[in-house]
Amino acid sequence: MNYTKTDLAVNGGPKAKTTPNLPMFPGGLEIGEEEKREVMQVLDAKYLFRYYGPKDFPSKVKKLEEEYKYFLGKRYCLALNSCTSALISGLIAVGVEPGDEVIVPAYTFFATCAAVVAAKAVPVVADVDKSLTVDIEDLERKITQKTKAIIPVHMRGMPARMDKIMEAASKYDLKVIEDVAQSNGGSYRGQKLGSFGDAGCFSLQYHKIITSGEGGILATDDDLIYIRSQAYHDVAACWRKDRFAPPEFEGEIFFGVNFRMSELTGAVALAQFRKLNHIVRRMQRNKALIKKNIIDLPGLDFREITDKEGDTAVCLIVYLPETALVEDFVTALNAEGVEAGGIYNKGVPDWHIYHHWNMLMDKMMPTKKGCPFNCPLCGPAPEYSKDDCPQTIDWLSRSIHFDIPPQLSEEDCAQIAEGIRKVASVML
Ligand SMILES: Cc1ncc(COP(=O)(O)O)c(C=O)c1O
Numbered sequence: 001m002n003y004t005k006t007d008l009a010v011n012g013g014p015k016a017k018t019t020p021n022l023p024m025f026p027g028g029l030e031i032g033e034e035e036k037r038e039v040m041q042v043l044d045a046k047y048l049f050r051y052y053g054p055k056d057f058p059s060k061v062k063k064l065e066e067e068y069k070y071f072l073g074k075r076y077c078l079a080l081n082s083c084t085s086a087l088i089s090g091l092i093a094v095g096v097e098p099g100d101e102v103i104v105p106a107y108t109f110f111a112t113c114a115a116v117v118a119a120k121a122v123p124v125v126a127d128v129d130k131s132l133t134v135d136i137e138d139l140e141r142k143i144t145q146k147t148k149a150i151i152p153v154h155m156r157g158m159p160a161r162m163d164k165i166m167e168a169a170s171k172y173d174l175k176v177i178e179d180v181a182q183s184n185g186g187s188y189r190g191q192k193l194g195s196f197g198d199a200g201c202f203s204l205q206y207h208k209i210i211t212s213g214e215g216g217i218l219a220t221d222d223d224l225i226y227i228r229s230q231a232y233h234d235v236a237a238c239w240r241k242d243r244f245a246p247p248e249f250e251g252e253i254f255f256g257v258n259f260r261m262s263e264l265t266g267a268v269a270l271a272q273f274r275k276l277n278h279i280v281r282r283m284q285r286n287k288a289l290i291k292k293n294i295i296d297l298p299g300l301d302f303r304e305i306t307d308k309e310g311d312t313a314v315c316l317i318v319y320l321p322e323t324a325l326v327e328d329f330v331t332a333l334n335a336e337g338v339e340a341g342g343i344y345n346k347g348v349p350d351w352h353i354y355h356h357w358n359m360l361m362d363k364m365m366p367t368k369k370g371c372p373f374n375c376p377l378c379g380p381a382p383e384y385s386k387d388d389c390p391q392t393i394d395w396l397s398r399s400i401h402f403d404i405p406p407q408l409s410e411e412d413c414a415q416i417a418e419g420i421r422k423v424a425s426v427m428l
Helices: 035-047 060-070 083-093 108-118 136-141 164-172 225-235 263-273 276-291 323-335 390-397 410-427
Strands: 076-080 102-103 123-125 146-151 173-180 199-203 217-222 317-318 399-404
Touching: 035 225, 035 263, 060 076, 060 217, 060 263, 076 083, 076 225, 083 108, 083 173, 083 217, 083 225, 083 410, 102 108, 108 123, 123 136, 136 164, 146 164, 164 173, 217 225, 217 323, 276 317, 276 410, 323 399, 323 410
Parallel strands: 102 123, 102 146, 146 173, 173 199
Antiparallel strands: 076 217, 199 217, 317 399
């Protein structure tokens, strides 16, 4: 169908999307009898702590770890209270030292960067490419003598290019900690995300693909990384059978914190985990339904897909030819009843874009002398600037983002596509 200006809802025409919009809580909206049953078992047994209770009970947290292990094909999984905690524990477990540099992408939630600083290391920010995952060339440019690790982020559902990242890591002898917070259930070239690096860290926070409100998982194949992350997440390594026994090998026990997952969280996470594949398949179906109806639109460019089968499809991102078009395009889409937004706006803070990471730009630590930025032991930290990653800003400032809830019907998808067709064919 050919549209003209007056057909657009923003100019008084009929709306393309008349079905109600759905919020983006993929797993959250699926909470039902399964979660209730698991939680009630924990409450009935009065077994709220994973390591002990009034009588023996099969720990839900342990079961969650076992099912995740099997799913990822890893030797170990550790459940924690968040992905941030998993990232910090992973960095500490792989041996990141105060003042070491760790490379993070310029487009990720601030938690990735904050975890590096919590481990007393120094974040170095690398550009993202058209896939909005880390740009391999810029990643290599950012490697210095002080670089110890890379945190590739599988951002907004999209697998990072793990083959290239692992190649670079091996060439420069770097540790890799994957941030899978936003891409639980995804894969790259047939291998599950989170299973490539020395450690893979997942989030179960409420906005994520599956959720227990808060929660995290760390996966690894390495004995020492597992034991060290477990020790760190559990204050004084209380999990050990004989908790006061001396360490069996060097680096097994040290000061830790409490990042443990509770049994109630484990119960919800376990029921959600069993829904993961189904949720991802529905998002993939919905994204394909929308995309096939807009793929031919002139002037509309698409986020690069690094792996079609492995993309968890939490969102669709398109690029306009010019930044100046974004605001009016979004207004027109919203008038059509299609929920969409620009990703980057200089004046609107967003913790997912390095440009807005004021804490990093100004090295804002809780105390003046604290590691890593002002600590004499660490040496001079890099200077940060909002101009460090111009390619990231170029892609993000021309992008428009659509959530893809798994709960969308075929009719919802058809109407969303029609709304995009209308606006693009008139405005581009
Ligand atoms: C890319 C990324 N990394 C890390 C995190 C932190 O996850 P959590 O809230 O479980 O600590 C998030 C959460 O939004 C995220 O999006």
